[in-house]
Amino acid sequence: MKKLGFGLMRLPLANDDFSHPDKAQLCDMVDLFLAKGFPYFDTAWFYHNGQSEAAVKECLVERYPRSAFLLADKMPLVLIRKESELEEYFSAQLARCGVDYFDYYLIHDMGGNRRKAAEDTHVFAFLSEKKKAGLVKQIGFSFHDTADVLDGILTEHPEVDFVQIQLNYLDWENDTIQSRKCYETAKKHGKPVIVMEPVKGGTLANIPQEAENLFRTYHPDLSVASWAIRFAASHENVMLVLSGMSTLEQVKDNLSYMENFSPFTGEEYGLVQKAAEIINGSIAIPCTECAYCINKCPKDIAIPKYFALYNADMRELGTKAWTAQTMLYRHFSEQFGKASDCIGCGQCETMCPQHIHIREWLKKVAARFEGTL
Incomplete structure (x- = not known):
């Protein structure tokens, strides 16, 4: 084979x-x-x-x-x-x-x-x-x-x-x-x-x-x-x-x-x-976008999408006043729960094959993107 x-x-x-x-x-x-x-x-x-x-x-x-x-x-x-x-x-x-x-x-x-x-x-x-x-x-x-x-x-x-x-x-x-x-x-x-x-x-x-x-x-x-x-x-x-x-x-x-x-x-x-x-040296969150976490999220937070945006945004020049990731986050948050909507239940982390501390990263995602919402 x-x-x-x-x-x-x-x-x-x-x-x-x-x-x-x-x-x-x-x-x-x-x-x-x-x-x-x-x-x-x-x-x-x-x-x-x-x-x-x-x-x-x-x-x-x-x-x-x-x-x-x-x-x-x-x-x-x-x-x-x-x-x-x-x-x-x-x-x-x-x-x-x-x-x-x-x-x-x-x-x-x-x-x-x-x-x-x-x-x-x-x-x-x-x-x-x-x-x-x-x-x-x-x-x-x-x-x-x-x-x-x-x-x-x-x-x-x-x-x-x-x-x-x-x-x-x-x-x-x-x-x-x-x-x-x-x-x-x-x-x-x-x-x-x-x-x-x-x-x-x-x-x-x-x-x-x-x-x-x-x-x-x-x-x-x-x-x-x-x-x-x-x-x-x-x-x-x-x-x-x-x-x-x-x-x-x-x-x-x-x-x-x-x-x-x-x-x-x-x-x-x-x-x-x-x-x-x-x-x-360039990746912040080692998410593979398997989406297992979404099945357990009671707030319907688009976790993999937000993590991908965060990783991409972290590679942008710090001097940029606006990034495409910020716009995409705005669009996604209109369809799904925002990162700040996380209630800390931890169900997503029980499903994550990468053992990511999802709740802590969602706080960082919210801090990075939600100031302009």
């Missing part, structure tokens, strides 16, 4: 509405992806407010024979309150996707409190039975936590076939995300790795000019994003790198260097290390 997978978390949108993927454009993207020999598609219950699975059914499943693609989905463990609900959600996902089985099926986010929930609901045993019945071909879990926690789970559950972790050159040595340590832990247990967030939600496609110049000088014809995806794919125990593609142009770019993939050289590893040092 080629090392690039289609992540269906950041699809093109119709009328800029997160709940309404642009299915016409998605069909074109799916067609090209499959035509170039890339069969892997990854969705989940939560993506696009529950509409990603429906988009998969319409744009992929109903248009191609089942043998033409590999489909991955995930058990939304955070929603499960009792063991009997596992069957309800699994059956619902088969129906939502329009398939009789999943090629790859994961427990969604086995970090934090989800580990206890997994044991209480016996979800590993449940998935093992589905595998025996042929309803799942490979079982695994996605993971956002520390390497020692991952080591514990893999020690207790050697029956899993693979793990899905966040891995990119910016987080490779990050003490919170621990990309390298988690990768090495999976390798120690003999579990192939599927990579998520290789471009860190687009962060590594829009890097400071100084870092971009490093890449352009070495490979003038390769996109900035290609460095992030090739870095992840170059590790020997990585079986697949997921890319959340939002446009046909992004699909074409990814295919241009992954169709005949060339692993990193030693010099290239050195360049991304230098780039990471530059980027880390």
